[in-house]
Amino acid sequence: MVRWEPGATDRLRVAALELYVEQGFEQTTVGEIAKSVGLTERTFFRHFADKKEVLFGGEEQLQQAFVTAIADAPAGPPLELITTALTETAQYFGPERRTWSRQRQQVIQANQSLKERELLKLAGLATALADALRERDIEDPAATLAAETCVTVFAVAFGQWITDGETRSLAEVERDILTEFRTLALETAEP
Amino acid sequence: MVRWEPGATDRLRVAALELYVEQGFEQTTVGEIAKSVGLTERTFFRHFADKKEVLFGGEEQLQQAFVTAIADAPAGPPLELITTALTETAQYFGPERRTWSRQRQQVIQANQSLKERELLKLAGLATALADALRERDIEDPAATLAAETCVTVFAVAFGQWITDGETRSLAEVERDILTEFRTLALETAEP
Numbered sequence: 001m002v003r004w005e006p007g008a009t010d011r012l013r014v015a016a017l018e019l020y021v022e023q024g025f026e027q028t029t030v031g032e033i034a035k036s037v038g039l040t041e042r043t044f045f046r047h048f049a050d051k052k053e054v055l056f057g058g059e060e061q062l063q064q065a066f067v068t069a070i071a072d073a074p075a076g077p078p079l080e081l082i083t084t085a086l087t088e089t090a091q092y093f094g095p096e097r098r099t100w101s102r103q104r105q106q107v108i109q110a111n112q113s114l115k116e117r118e119l120l121k122l123a124g125l126a127t128a129l130a131d132a133l134r135e136r137d138i139e140d141p142a143a144t145l146a147a148e149t150c151v152t153v154f155a156v157a158f159g160q161w162i163t164d165g166e167t168r169s170l171a172e173v174e175r176d177i178l179t180e181f182r183t184l185a186l187e188t189a190e191p
Numbered sequence: 192m193v194r195w196e197p198g199a200t201d202r203l204r205v206a207a208l209e210l211y212v213e214q215g216f217e218q219t220t221v222g223e224i225a226k227s228v229g230l231t232e233r234t235f236f237r238h239f240a241d242k243k244e245v246l247f248g249g250e251e252q253l254q255q256a257f258v259t260a261i262a263d264a265p266a267g268p269p270l271e272l273i274t275t276a277l278t279e280t281a282q283y284f285g286p287e288r289r290t291w292s293r294q295r296q297q298v299i300q301a302n303q304s305l306k307e308r309e310l311l312k313l314a315g316l317a318t319a320l321a322d323a324l325r326e327r328d329i330e331d332p333a334a335t336l337a338a339e340t341c342v343t344v345f346a347v348a349f350g351q352w353i354t355d356g357e358t359r360s361l362a363e364v365e366r367d368i369l370t371e372f373r374t375l376a377l378e379t380a381e382p
Binding site for chain 1: 269270307310332333337344347368373374376378
Protein backbone atom coordinates (compact mmCIF):
# COMPACT_ATOMS: atom_id res chain seq x y z
CA MET A 1 0.00 0.00 0.00
CA VAL A 2 1.26 3.47 -0.89
CA ARG A 3 1.44 5.69 2.16
CA TRP A 4 0.72 9.40 1.59
CA GLU A 5 3.15 11.58 3.51
CA PRO A 6 1.26 14.50 5.07
CA GLY A 7 2.96 17.84 4.29
CA ALA A 8 5.52 16.12 2.10
CA THR A 9 4.90 18.45 -0.85
CA ASP A 10 5.82 21.51 1.16
CA ARG A 11 8.75 19.85 2.89
CA LEU A 12 10.13 18.72 -0.47
CA ARG A 13 9.59 22.17 -1.97
CA VAL A 14 11.44 23.95 0.82
CA ALA A 15 14.27 21.39 0.87
CA ALA A 16 14.69 21.48 -2.92
CA LEU A 17 14.91 25.25 -3.07
CA GLU A 18 17.47 25.29 -0.27
CA LEU A 19 19.64 22.83 -2.17
CA TYR A 20 19.22 24.72 -5.46
CA VAL A 21 20.37 27.93 -3.76
CA GLU A 22 23.28 26.26 -1.97
CA GLN A 23 24.73 24.09 -4.70
CA GLY A 24 22.96 25.08 -7.92
CA PHE A 25 19.91 23.69 -9.70
CA GLU A 26 21.83 21.50 -12.12
CA GLN A 27 24.07 20.02 -9.45
CA THR A 28 21.14 18.94 -7.27
CA THR A 29 19.66 15.47 -7.73
CA VAL A 30 16.15 14.33 -6.89
CA GLY A 31 17.73 11.70 -4.62
CA GLU A 32 19.46 14.39 -2.56
CA ILE A 33 16.28 16.44 -2.21
CA ALA A 34 14.27 13.46 -1.02
CA LYS A 35 17.00 12.23 1.32
CA SER A 36 17.38 15.64 2.96
CA VAL A 37 13.85 15.33 4.35
CA GLY A 38 14.02 11.61 5.02
CA LEU A 39 11.97 10.55 2.00
CA THR A 40 12.72 8.40 -1.03
CA GLU A 41 13.18 9.39 -4.65
CA ARG A 42 9.97 7.49 -5.41
CA THR A 43 8.07 9.64 -2.95
CA PHE A 44 9.46 12.78 -4.63
CA PHE A 45 8.04 11.63 -7.94
CA ARG A 46 4.61 11.11 -6.38
CA HIS A 47 4.60 14.87 -5.64
CA PHE A 48 6.51 16.40 -8.56
CA ALA A 49 7.05 15.31 -12.17
CA ASP A 50 10.65 16.53 -12.08
CA LYS A 51 13.14 18.94 -10.51
CA LYS A 52 11.70 21.90 -12.44
CA GLU A 53 8.15 21.36 -11.26
CA VAL A 54 9.21 22.29 -7.74
CA LEU A 55 9.78 25.81 -9.11
CA PHE A 56 6.91 26.04 -11.60
CA GLY A 57 4.22 23.92 -9.95
CA GLY A 58 1.88 26.79 -9.14
CA GLU A 59 1.77 28.40 -12.56
CA GLU A 60 -1.51 26.87 -13.72
CA GLN A 61 -3.32 27.96 -10.58
CA LEU A 62 -1.92 31.48 -10.94
CA GLN A 63 -2.99 31.69 -14.58
CA GLN A 64 -6.44 30.37 -13.66
CA ALA A 65 -6.72 32.95 -10.87
CA PHE A 66 -5.91 35.77 -13.34
CA VAL A 67 -8.43 34.47 -15.88
CA THR A 68 -11.18 34.06 -13.26
CA ALA A 69 -10.54 37.58 -11.93
CA ILE A 70 -10.94 39.01 -15.45
CA ALA A 71 -14.14 37.01 -15.97
CA ASP A 72 -15.62 38.17 -12.65
CA ALA A 73 -14.49 41.82 -12.71
CA PRO A 74 -17.16 44.55 -13.01
CA ALA A 75 -17.49 45.91 -16.55
CA GLY A 76 -14.99 48.63 -17.40
CA PRO A 77 -12.23 49.65 -19.76
CA PRO A 78 -9.46 47.06 -20.35
CA LEU A 79 -6.95 48.56 -17.96
CA GLU A 80 -9.53 48.58 -15.15
CA LEU A 81 -10.09 44.86 -15.72
CA ILE A 82 -6.41 44.09 -15.51
CA THR A 83 -5.99 46.31 -12.46
CA THR A 84 -8.68 44.23 -10.75
CA ALA A 85 -6.97 41.01 -11.83
CA LEU A 86 -3.59 42.19 -10.51
CA THR A 87 -5.10 43.15 -7.14
CA GLU A 88 -7.03 39.88 -6.82
CA THR A 89 -4.04 37.70 -7.64
CA ALA A 90 -1.61 39.65 -5.44
CA GLN A 91 -3.20 38.01 -2.42
CA TYR A 92 -1.49 34.74 -3.43
CA PHE A 93 1.81 36.42 -2.64
CA GLY A 94 1.59 37.21 1.04
CA PRO A 95 4.59 38.27 3.16
CA GLU A 96 5.23 34.63 4.10
CA ARG A 97 6.06 33.86 0.45
CA ARG A 98 8.47 36.70 -0.13
CA THR A 99 11.65 34.90 0.92
CA TRP A 100 10.73 31.74 -0.98
CA SER A 101 9.92 33.81 -4.08
CA ARG A 102 13.19 35.71 -3.79
CA GLN A 103 15.23 32.51 -3.58
CA ARG A 104 13.27 30.94 -6.41
CA GLN A 105 14.04 33.94 -8.63
CA GLN A 106 17.72 33.73 -7.70
CA VAL A 107 17.82 30.08 -8.80
CA ILE A 108 15.98 30.87 -12.05
CA GLN A 109 18.25 33.80 -12.96
CA ALA A 110 21.32 31.59 -12.59
CA ASN A 111 20.15 29.05 -15.16
CA GLN A 112 19.44 29.76 -18.82
CA SER A 113 16.89 26.98 -19.32
CA LEU A 114 14.96 28.01 -16.19
CA LYS A 115 14.99 31.63 -17.37
CA GLU A 116 13.52 30.52 -20.68
CA ARG A 117 10.91 28.44 -18.88
CA GLU A 118 9.90 31.51 -16.85
CA LEU A 119 9.63 33.67 -19.99
CA LEU A 120 7.45 31.08 -21.68
CA LYS A 121 5.26 30.91 -18.59
CA LEU A 122 4.72 34.68 -18.75
CA ALA A 123 4.02 34.50 -22.49
CA GLY A 124 1.42 31.81 -21.81
CA LEU A 125 -0.14 34.03 -19.15
CA ALA A 126 -0.39 36.92 -21.66
CA THR A 127 -2.13 34.66 -24.20
CA ALA A 128 -4.62 33.46 -21.57
CA LEU A 129 -5.31 37.03 -20.42
CA ALA A 130 -5.92 38.25 -23.98
CA ASP A 131 -8.42 35.39 -24.45
CA ALA A 132 -10.13 36.33 -21.18
CA LEU A 133 -10.37 39.99 -22.24
CA ARG A 134 -11.87 39.01 -25.61
CA GLU A 135 -14.45 37.01 -23.67
CA ARG A 136 -15.33 40.32 -22.01
CA ASP A 137 -15.98 41.81 -25.48
CA ILE A 138 -12.74 43.74 -25.65
CA GLU A 139 -11.51 43.66 -29.21
CA ASP A 140 -8.02 43.43 -30.60
CA PRO A 141 -5.59 45.11 -30.57
CA ALA A 142 -6.79 46.47 -27.20
CA ALA A 143 -7.15 42.96 -25.71
CA THR A 144 -3.59 41.95 -26.63
CA LEU A 145 -2.10 45.31 -25.62
CA ALA A 146 -3.86 45.22 -22.24
CA ALA A 147 -2.88 41.56 -21.65
CA GLU A 148 0.79 42.25 -22.41
CA THR A 149 0.69 45.34 -20.20
CA CYS A 150 -0.76 43.26 -17.37
CA VAL A 151 2.06 40.73 -17.61
CA THR A 152 4.70 43.48 -17.81
CA VAL A 153 3.30 45.24 -14.73
CA PHE A 154 3.08 41.92 -12.88
CA ALA A 155 6.66 40.94 -13.76
CA VAL A 156 8.18 44.35 -12.99
CA ALA A 157 6.22 44.64 -9.73
CA PHE A 158 7.14 41.09 -8.73
CA GLY A 159 10.83 41.82 -9.34
CA GLN A 160 10.55 44.88 -7.11
CA TRP A 161 8.53 43.06 -4.43
CA ILE A 162 11.29 40.48 -3.90
CA THR A 163 14.05 43.11 -3.76
CA ASP A 164 15.91 43.21 -0.45
CA GLY A 165 14.44 45.88 1.82
CA GLU A 166 11.16 46.28 -0.09
CA THR A 167 8.36 46.48 2.47
CA ARG A 168 5.29 47.31 0.35
CA SER A 169 2.89 44.47 -0.44
CA LEU A 170 2.79 43.15 -4.02
CA ALA A 171 -0.60 44.86 -4.55
CA GLU A 172 0.90 48.20 -3.46
CA VAL A 173 3.92 47.83 -5.75
CA GLU A 174 1.60 46.92 -8.64
CA ARG A 175 -0.49 50.03 -8.05
CA ASP A 176 2.64 52.19 -8.14
CA ILE A 177 3.90 50.52 -11.32
CA LEU A 178 0.50 51.03 -12.96
CA THR A 179 0.72 54.72 -12.10
CA GLU A 180 4.22 54.91 -13.66
CA PHE A 181 2.82 53.15 -16.70
CA ARG A 182 0.03 55.71 -17.12
CA THR A 183 2.52 58.55 -16.70
CA LEU A 184 4.67 57.00 -19.43
CA ALA A 185 1.75 56.88 -21.84
CA LEU A 186 0.50 60.36 -20.91
CA GLU A 187 3.86 62.07 -21.32
CA THR A 188 3.71 61.39 -25.02
CA ALA A 189 0.00 61.81 -25.56
CA GLU A 190 -0.51 64.05 -28.54
CA PRO A 191 -1.99 67.50 -27.80
CA MET B 192 39.68 26.08 -52.88
CA VAL B 193 36.25 26.97 -51.48
CA ARG B 194 34.14 28.73 -54.07
CA TRP B 195 31.69 31.34 -52.73
CA GLU B 196 28.32 31.13 -54.44
CA PRO B 197 27.08 34.64 -55.18
CA GLY B 198 23.53 35.15 -53.96
CA ALA B 199 23.49 31.68 -52.41
CA THR B 200 22.32 32.97 -49.02
CA ASP B 201 19.17 34.45 -50.48
CA ARG B 202 18.51 31.50 -52.78
CA LEU B 203 18.85 29.09 -49.87
CA ARG B 204 16.63 31.26 -47.67
CA VAL B 205 13.84 31.41 -50.23
CA ALA B 206 14.10 27.72 -51.05
CA ALA B 207 14.13 26.69 -47.39
CA LEU B 208 11.06 28.73 -46.54
CA GLU B 209 9.18 27.29 -49.51
CA LEU B 210 9.95 23.77 -48.35
CA TYR B 211 9.06 24.57 -44.72
CA VAL B 212 5.67 25.91 -45.90
CA GLU B 213 5.00 23.00 -48.24
CA GLN B 214 6.07 20.03 -46.15
CA GLY B 215 6.68 21.39 -42.64
CA PHE B 216 9.82 22.59 -40.86
CA GLU B 217 10.57 19.30 -39.11
CA GLN B 218 10.08 17.22 -42.24
CA THR B 219 12.54 19.28 -44.29
CA THR B 220 16.21 18.28 -44.36
CA VAL B 221 19.19 20.53 -45.06
CA GLY B 222 20.06 18.19 -47.95
CA GLU B 223 16.69 18.84 -49.60
CA ILE B 224 17.02 22.61 -49.22
CA ALA B 225 20.49 22.65 -50.77
CA LYS B 226 19.53 20.25 -53.56
CA SER B 227 16.48 22.30 -54.53
CA VAL B 228 18.76 25.16 -55.59
CA GLY B 229 21.52 22.96 -57.01
CA LEU B 230 23.88 23.31 -54.04
CA THR B 231 25.39 20.86 -51.59
CA GLU B 232 24.68 20.37 -47.90
CA ARG B 233 28.24 21.60 -47.22
CA THR B 234 27.48 24.87 -49.00
CA PHE B 235 24.32 25.30 -46.89
CA PHE B 236 26.39 25.07 -43.74
CA ARG B 237 28.77 27.76 -45.01
CA HIS B 238 25.78 30.12 -45.03
CA PHE B 239 23.68 28.97 -42.05
CA ALA B 240 24.53 27.21 -38.81
CA ASP B 241 21.36 25.12 -39.00
CA LYS B 242 17.78 24.91 -40.33
CA LYS B 243 16.54 27.40 -37.73
CA GLU B 244 19.03 30.11 -38.63
CA VAL B 245 17.32 30.51 -41.99
CA LEU B 246 14.35 31.88 -40.04
CA PHE B 247 16.16 33.78 -37.29
CA GLY B 248 19.33 34.94 -39.05
CA GLY B 249 18.43 38.64 -39.10
CA GLU B 250 17.57 39.01 -35.43
CA GLU B 251 20.91 40.43 -34.27
CA GLN B 252 20.88 43.12 -36.96
CA LEU B 253 17.30 44.03 -36.05
CA GLN B 254 18.13 44.28 -32.35
CA GLN B 255 21.19 46.37 -33.18
CA ALA B 256 19.08 48.67 -35.37
CA PHE B 257 16.62 49.22 -32.48
CA VAL B 258 19.44 49.93 -30.01
CA THR B 259 21.18 52.34 -32.39
CA ALA B 260 17.92 54.18 -33.05
CA ILE B 261 17.38 54.67 -29.30
CA ALA B 262 20.97 55.88 -28.88
CA ASP B 263 20.65 58.38 -31.76
CA ALA B 264 17.12 59.64 -31.10
CA PRO B 265 16.64 63.26 -30.00
CA ALA B 266 16.13 63.66 -26.25
CA GLY B 267 12.54 63.14 -25.14
CA PRO B 268 10.27 61.12 -22.87
CA PRO B 269 10.66 57.31 -23.07
CA LEU B 270 7.71 56.71 -25.37
CA GLU B 271 9.02 59.28 -27.85
CA LEU B 272 12.31 57.40 -27.98
CA ILE B 273 10.64 54.11 -28.68
CA THR B 274 8.34 55.70 -31.26
CA THR B 275 11.46 56.90 -33.09
CA ALA B 276 13.04 53.44 -32.83
CA LEU B 277 9.90 51.77 -34.20
CA THR B 278 9.75 54.17 -37.15
CA GLU B 279 13.47 53.81 -37.93
CA THR B 280 13.42 50.02 -37.85
CA ALA B 281 10.20 49.72 -39.84
CA GLN B 282 12.16 50.57 -42.97
CA TYR B 283 13.77 47.10 -42.77
CA PHE B 284 10.35 45.68 -43.53
CA GLY B 285 9.51 47.01 -46.96
CA PRO B 286 6.64 45.72 -49.09
CA GLU B 287 9.01 43.25 -50.79
CA ARG B 288 9.46 41.44 -47.45
CA ARG B 289 5.80 41.12 -46.57
CA THR B 290 5.14 37.77 -48.24
CA TRP B 291 8.37 36.25 -46.92
CA SER B 292 7.55 37.50 -43.41
CA ARG B 293 4.01 36.11 -43.64
CA GLN B 294 5.23 32.67 -44.66
CA ARG B 295 7.95 32.73 -42.02
CA GLN B 296 5.32 33.46 -39.34
CA GLN B 297 3.14 30.65 -40.66
CA VAL B 298 6.02 28.18 -40.30
CA ILE B 299 6.85 29.45 -36.80
CA GLN B 300 3.25 29.23 -35.58
CA ALA B 301 3.06 25.59 -36.68
CA ASN B 302 6.01 24.48 -34.54
CA GLN B 303 6.24 24.75 -30.75
CA SER B 304 10.02 25.00 -30.56
CA LEU B 305 10.12 27.74 -33.22
CA LYS B 306 7.37 29.63 -31.36
CA GLU B 307 9.46 29.46 -28.20
CA ARG B 308 12.55 30.64 -30.11
CA GLU B 309 10.57 33.64 -31.40
CA LEU B 310 9.33 34.50 -27.89
CA LEU B 311 12.87 34.34 -26.53
CA LYS B 312 14.06 36.56 -29.37
CA LEU B 313 11.46 39.19 -28.42
CA ALA B 314 12.39 38.89 -24.75
CA GLY B 315 16.03 39.48 -25.69
CA LEU B 316 15.00 42.53 -27.69
CA ALA B 317 13.14 43.93 -24.65
CA THR B 318 16.22 43.48 -22.46
CA ALA B 319 18.44 45.22 -25.02
CA LEU B 320 15.94 48.09 -25.37
CA ALA B 321 15.73 48.59 -21.59
CA ASP B 322 19.54 48.77 -21.46
CA ALA B 323 19.55 51.30 -24.32
CA LEU B 324 16.93 53.43 -22.53
CA ARG B 325 18.93 53.39 -19.28
CA GLU B 326 21.92 54.61 -21.34
CA ARG B 327 19.70 57.58 -22.21
CA ASP B 328 19.28 58.26 -18.49
CA ILE B 329 15.79 56.85 -18.26
CA GLU B 330 15.43 55.13 -14.91
CA ASP B 331 13.59 52.02 -13.94
CA PRO B 332 10.78 51.10 -13.85
CA ALA B 333 10.13 53.50 -16.77
CA ALA B 334 12.95 52.00 -18.88
CA THR B 335 11.64 48.45 -18.52
CA LEU B 336 8.00 49.47 -18.98
CA ALA B 337 8.84 51.44 -22.14
CA ALA B 338 11.03 48.64 -23.53
CA GLU B 339 8.30 46.03 -23.00
CA THR B 340 5.74 48.36 -24.53
CA CYS B 341 7.98 48.83 -27.57
CA VAL B 342 8.25 45.07 -28.10
CA THR B 343 4.50 44.60 -27.62
CA VAL B 344 3.68 47.34 -30.14
CA PHE B 345 6.23 45.92 -32.59
CA ALA B 346 4.88 42.35 -32.26
CA VAL B 347 1.21 43.34 -32.50
CA ALA B 348 1.88 45.68 -35.45
CA PHE B 349 3.99 43.07 -37.19
CA GLY B 350 1.21 40.49 -36.82
CA GLN B 351 -1.23 42.96 -38.36
CA TRP B 352 1.19 43.99 -41.13
CA ILE B 353 1.45 40.40 -42.41
CA THR B 354 -2.32 39.84 -42.31
CA ASP B 355 -3.84 39.07 -45.71
CA GLY B 356 -5.24 42.24 -47.25
CA GLU B 357 -3.37 44.68 -44.99
CA THR B 358 -2.04 47.50 -47.19
CA ARG B 359 -0.60 49.96 -44.65
CA SER B 360 3.17 50.00 -44.20
CA LEU B 361 4.61 48.61 -40.95
CA ALA B 362 5.40 52.18 -39.79
CA GLU B 363 1.77 53.18 -40.34
CA VAL B 364 0.42 50.15 -38.47
CA GLU B 365 2.83 50.86 -35.61
CA ARG B 366 1.62 54.45 -35.36
CA ASP B 367 -1.99 53.26 -35.16
CA ILE B 368 -1.15 50.67 -32.50
CA LEU B 369 0.71 53.31 -30.48
CA THR B 370 -2.41 55.48 -30.61
CA GLU B 371 -4.53 52.54 -29.40
CA PHE B 372 -2.01 52.01 -26.64
CA ARG B 373 -2.27 55.61 -25.46
CA THR B 374 -6.06 55.41 -25.55
CA LEU B 375 -5.90 52.30 -23.40
CA ALA B 376 -3.80 54.07 -20.78
CA LEU B 377 -5.84 57.26 -20.91
CA GLU B 378 -9.21 55.54 -20.49
CA THR B 379 -8.21 54.57 -17.00
CA ALA B 380 -6.20 57.61 -16.00
CA GLU B 381 -7.38 58.75 -12.61
CA PRO B 382 -9.22 62.07 -12.55
